[in-house]
Amino acid sequence: xxxxxxxxxxxxxxxxxxxxxxxxxxxxxxxxxxxxxxxxxxxxxxxxxxxxxxxxxxxxxxxxxxxxxxxxxxxxxxxxxxxxxxxxxxxxxxxxxxxxxxxxxxxxxxxxxxxxxxxxxxxxxxxxxxxxxxxxxxxxxxxxxxxxxxxxxxxxxx
Amino acid sequence: xxxxxxxxxxxxxxxxxxxxxxxxxxxxxxxxxxxxxxxxxxxxxxxxxxxxxxxxxxxxxxxxxxxxxxxxxxxxxxxxxxxxxxxxxxxxxxxxxxxxxxxxxxxxxxxxxxxxxxxxxxxxxxxxxxxxxxxxxxxxxxxxxxxxxxxxxxxxxxxxxxxxxxxxxxxxxxxxxxxxxxxxxxxxxxxxxxxxxxxxxxxxxxxxxxxxxxxxxxxxxxxxxxxxxxxxxxxxxxxxxxxxxxxxxxxxxxxxxxxxxxxxxxxxxxxxxxxxxxxxxxxxxxxxxxxxxxxxxxxxxxxxxxxxxxxxxxxxxxxxxxxxxxxxxxxxxxxxxxxxxxxxxxxxxxxxxxxxxxxxxxxxxxxxxxxxxxxxxxxxxxxxxxxxxxxxxxxxxxxxxxxxxxxxxxxxxxxxxxxxxxxxxxxxxxxxxxxxxxxxxxxxxxxxxxxxxxxxxxxxxxxxxxxxxxxxxxxxxxxxxxxxxxxxxxxxxxxxxxxxxxxxxxxxxxxxxxxxxxxxxxxxxxxxxxxxxxxxxxxxxxxxxxxxxxxxxxxxxxxxxxxxxxxxxxxxxxxxxxxxxxxxx
Numbered sequence: 001x002x003x004x005x006x007x008x009x010x011x012x013x014x015x016x017x018x019x020x021x022x023x024x025x026x027x028x029x030x031x032x033x034x035x036x037x038x039x040x041x042x043x044x045x046x047x048x049x050x051x052x053x054x055x056x057x058x059x060x061x062x063x064x065x066x067x068x069x070x071x072x073x074x075x076x077x078x079x080x081x082x083x084x085x086x087x088x089x090x091x092x093x094x095x096x097x098x099x100x101x102x103x104x105x106x107x108x109x110x111x112x113x114x115x116x117x118x119x120x121x122x123x124x125x126x127x128x129x130x131x132x133x134x135x136x137x138x139x140x141x142x143x144x145x146x147x148x149x150x151x152x153x154x155x156x157x158x
Numbered sequence: 159x160x161x162x163x164x165x166x167x168x169x170x171x172x173x174x175x176x177x178x179x180x181x182x183x184x185x186x187x188x189x190x191x192x193x194x195x196x197x198x199x200x201x202x203x204x205x206x207x208x209x210x211x212x213x214x215x216x217x218x219x220x221x222x223x224x225x226x227x228x229x230x231x232x233x234x235x236x237x238x239x240x241x242x243x244x245x246x247x248x249x250x251x252x253x254x255x256x257x258x259x260x261x262x263x264x265x266x267x268x269x270x271x272x273x274x275x276x277x278x279x280x281x282x283x284x285x286x287x288x289x290x291x292x293x294x295x296x297x298x299x300x301x302x303x304x305x306x307x308x309x310x311x312x313x314x315x316x317x318x319x320x321x322x323x324x325x326x327x328x329x330x331x332x333x334x335x336x337x338x339x340x341x342x343x344x345x346x347x348x349x350x351x352x353x354x355x356x357x358x359x360x361x362x363x364x365x366x367x368x369x370x371x372x373x374x375x376x377x378x379x380x381x382x383x384x385x386x387x388x389x390x391x392x393x394x395x396x397x398x399x400x401x402x403x404x405x406x407x408x409x410x411x412x413x414x415x416x417x418x419x420x421x422x423x424x425x426x427x428x429x430x431x432x433x434x435x436x437x438x439x440x441x442x443x444x445x446x447x448x449x450x451x452x453x454x455x456x457x458x459x460x461x462x463x464x465x466x467x468x469x470x471x472x473x474x475x476x477x478x479x480x481x482x483x484x485x486x487x488x489x490x491x492x493x494x495x496x497x498x499x500x501x502x503x504x505x506x507x508x509x510x511x512x513x514x515x516x517x518x519x520x521x522x523x524x525x526x527x528x529x530x531x532x533x534x535x536x537x538x539x540x541x542x543x544x545x546x547x548x549x550x551x552x553x554x555x556x557x558x559x560x561x562x563x564x565x566x567x568x569x570x571x572x573x574x575x576x577x578x579x580x581x582x583x584x585x586x587x588x589x590x591x592x593x594x595x596x597x598x599x600x601x602x603x604x605x606x607x608x609x610x611x612x613x614x615x616x617x618x619x620x621x622x623x624x625x626x627x628x629x630x631x632x633x634x635x636x637x638x639x640x641x642x643x644x645x646x647x648x649x650x651x652x653x654x655x656x657x658x659x660x661x662x663x664x665x666x667x668x669x670x671x672x673x674x675x676x677x678x679x680x681x682x683x684x685x686x687x688x689x690x691x692x693x694x695x696x697x698x699x700x701x702x703x704x705x706x707x708x709x710x711x712x713x714x715x716x717x718x719x720x721x722x723x724x725x726x727x728x729x730x731x732x733x734x735x736x737x738x739x740x741x742x743x
Contacts, residue, residue, distance in 0.1 A: 049501060049534060049561050050236045050618070052293075054319055054347070058452060059504040074511060084562055087511040087536075 077150040079107050079121070090147065095140045099123075103152065111152055122153045168194040178203050197221060204228070206663055207245060207269065208688065211716045212253030223262045224288075225254065229269035231666050231710055232616075233641050235293060238668055238708070240694050242723045247271045247294075248278075249721075255282035263288040263314075270294070276301030280308035287339075288314035298323035299348070306332035316344035316371075324349045330356040340364040344371035346395050346426065351375040354383075361387045368420075371395030374428050378403055378411065385414035394418070396426035399434055399453075408437070416440040425449035432459045442466035446493075449474040451500050457512075461486040471527075474498040477513040477534060484517035488524035497521055498532040501561060515542035522549040530555040537568040538595055543577025547584030556581055557592035563619035563644075566596040573597055579604035582612070589636075592616040602626040606633020613638040617645060624651040631655035641666040649676035656684050664712040668692075672709060675702025680711070681729035688714050691727040 046056075078085040086106060093099045096113060103111045103123065111121045113136030123135040127146040135143070135150070163171075172195055175181055185195040201224040204210060216222070229245025247269045254261050261283045271294045279286060286309045299322060305315065306329055330352045333340075340360065345352070352375070361367060367388050372381070376397030385391070403411065421441045430453045445467050450460070451474045460475065460483045467473075470491040477499055479487070487494065499517070502510050515538045522528060528550050538560050547553075560574075567574055574595040582588060582605050589611055593601065597620035605612070606629035613636050620626070628651040630640065640662065648671040659665060659680075674691065681689040692708040718730035 047237045048563070048618075049504075049559055050616075051500065051504070051534075052235050052319060053237070053321075055451065055500060056504050059502065089511065 073144060075147055075149050077103065077106075077152070079152045080154045088150070090144055096136055096143075099135075103150075107152060119155050121155060124151050124153055125149065126151070162190060165190070165194050169198050172198050200224060201263075202226070206712055206714075207250065208716060208719050209663075209712065209714045212250045213257070214715070216253055216257035220258070222254075222258050223260065224265070225250070225258075225261060225263070226265040226267075227269060228267045231641065231664060232268075232639070233643070233666055233668070234268055238643065238666075240692065240723075240725060243692065243726065244719065244721055244723070245269045246721060247275050251275050251278050251282075255279075259283060260285060262286060263290075265290040265292075266294055267292040268294065270296040271301075272296045273298055273301035273304070277304045280304045283309075285311060287311055290314060290316040290318070291320050292318040293320065295321040299325045299329040299350075303329040303332040306330070306337075307334065310334070310337065311339055312337060313339050313366075314342040315340075316342055316369075317347050318344060320347050322348055326350055328353070328356075330360060333360050335359075335363070338363050339366065341366050342369035342393075343367070344369065344395065346371040346373050348373045349375070354380045358383060358387060364388075365390075367391065369393035369423075372397040372426060374398050374426075377401050378434075379407060382407065382411040382414050385411075385418065389414075389417040390420055391418055392420050393423040393447075394421060394425070395449075396424075396428075398428045399426070399430035400428070408434075412437050412440070419444075421445065423447035423449075427453040429453075430455055432456070435459050435463055438463060439466055443468060445470055447472040451476060451498070454478065454502070457483045465490040467491055469493055472496040474500070476500050476502045477510040478502050479517070480510060480512040481514055481517040481520070482512075484513075485520045488520040492525060493527060494521065494525040495527045496530040497525075497528065499534060500532075501534040511536060515539050518542065519545050519549070522546040522553075527552075529553060532557040532559075532592075534559045534561060536561055537565050538574060538577070539567045539569050540572060540574055540577035540580075541567075541569070543574065544580040547580040551584050551586065553581070553585040554587055555590040556585070556588065557590065557616070558594055559592065560595040563594075564596045565594075573601065575601040575604065579608070582608040587611055590614045593620060594618060596620075598622050599625040599629070602629040603633075606630050609634050611636050615640050617642045619644045621645045621647060624648050627651035628655065631658045637661075638663050640664075642670060643667070644669040646671055649673050649679075652676060653679060653683070656680055659684065659687055659711055660713050662713070664710065666708075666710050668708040670705075672706055673702060674700050674704050674706055677706060677709060678702070678729060686713055686715075687711055688718060689728060690722070692725060693727065694725050696725070696727075 073090040074087050075090055076085045077088050090099070093102065100111050100113065100123065107121070109121050111123050113123055113134065115122070115134070124132050125135050125143070125147045126132050126149045128148055132151070168191065172184065175184060178201065181195055181199055185192045196218050198221060199219050200221055202215060202219050202222050203226045204215060205228050207227045207229045227247070227250060230239050230243060233239060245268060247266055255278055259282060262285050264279065265288070271291060276297055279289065289305060305312070352373070361370070361384055368391060370384070370388060370391055371393070372395055374397055378399060378401045381396055415437055418441055421444055424438070424441065424445055424447070427450060432455060435455065442463065443466060446469055448467060448470055454476065456478055457480045460479050464470070464473070464483070464487050468490060471493050472495060473487065473491065475498070479499065499513065513535050515535065518531065518533050519542050522545070529552060531553065538558065566572055567577070575598055578593055578597070578601050582591070588609060591605070591609065591612055591614070593616070599622045602621060602625070605615070612634050615630065615634070615637065624647045626645065627647045630637065631651065632655055652672060653676060677689055677691050680687070688711065690710045691706045692710060693706060695707065697704060718728055722728065722731065
């Protein structure tokens, strides 16, 4: 078995280190050459983050109560093809517009609601029944009650 | 005229020299000082068990009463060192049993300790008083029983984060009725239940018991009765804090806590339910150390608890505390010296987003004695690091773990180079540093330039090239331990700075771009180093250009070790070019 994990994305040593742009970093992430979870997309690696075994086991079996004392509503957001997602507090947005604005900024690309097409990143969500739906079809308040996670699809998918 | 002080006078003077660093300096002055010092040293520290042979240590320090040993490299804590690598306690225990039978204390960290080892200790050291095992493995509760039954003067038995084969809770019953000397007992890492009656009997006949750390299995009810038997405790690690108790039991437990007038340190608190937090209020004002790293309590409850801990010096907590909670800590815990914030999710995107760089900034602003920080969070900014450095130039240990590899400053999208520059420039006494986030070679140039007191440095997913390593090895004068993973440097910096490696305890590199050829060259060039190539997936033939998985390099007086497993290569094993030791189908 080849030692596929001992090269980093920077192995052709370019001494001239221009500061990487955000999209460069996210490209590196999606190459996932050295990031421990190369095998499965979001499976927890055994050696990152650097926490001791006992804490790691505790966290895995932990059933963290998501109920919070404020009205925060955290959901995970993934961009298709990128293994690292982000966590977003939906309660900080007033509606779809501010959500899209924020996502576009966060992922450095234009994110829209609406039908998938060749050009745009489209936002979808998984509802409490587990189904993937288009964002924007229902009133914002209803959306907040049913959304479980978000996914930004890549363009050019049928 | 002989101007030398008589050795009796020297001995008397040296008896006041406690620190081993000072004793090491003393022993370098001249031959007679070396002799006198070695004959009077009682506490011996060997920070790399392969740097020297047990026989040499026993020979040099015949009056040794306490031995501290460390085995595996630090990254073993994070599963980076394969099982079977080494760090065996047996050769040391065997040698000391023969040459230093008066040994009283053994403190081992990251070593493999078997039941045979424990039985040997029990059988060989008549005055044995203290066994402290940290992050050790390889033994079972049977070995503990052997210690319990034989060590008649046992004072300390502490198992800190060990992996123990749990064959049942009977081992506690092996402490004889005549054993009344126990001062400290820590079995928090054991999984199975111990018999409460055994524990109660032991505690009630131990009037000197100051530190008791229970395992998760000890119920809240049991805790109550134990506390009533030992109100003199200074350190307490509770068991699980989640059983449902009736009103009477709760008030009894509350009363038991108020009787703990000496309590300074509290830990355990697994699964603590919010409604039980008030039980702890009575001990809060006296606490100097609080470990909440297994307490999955939300921010408001944490604030209630911590705002009562005005004397707290050490706080370990989960990121559930959030920025708001850390602000409360900042305003209530003015004596804080050490803060550790752990992630509440093992996955990068399960961390608590309400904990940001702001939390650490608040604490750095308000806590004048803050010296040591370990902080896991999702992202950071240069501005925050600059502010922290400005607020807290007295920081000695900064370990920042931005959970997302290569994460830039989330406000400016720049690398975190400037932030860490501020840290090494501003915190002139900085001894330990862990960096993370997006970092270019520049960051390491800064660290090399300013990190003159830096002794230990940990790096992951950083840098662009060989320059990174070169800056560190040529710049950091006090560098003692360097551990690196997933960084893109190659052979040049390593070979150019080979001499530096003899001034350091050890260097660990994994998933970097170092070639097998460079390892061979380094081994040939530096005979006083052990250059270990650790490779669990070796190629059948190993060309010089092939990258190695992991390297562990350390200085040693003991030469090549004799207990290397198959997956460890050194030049002593295979000086020939190209063939891996594990050349089998």
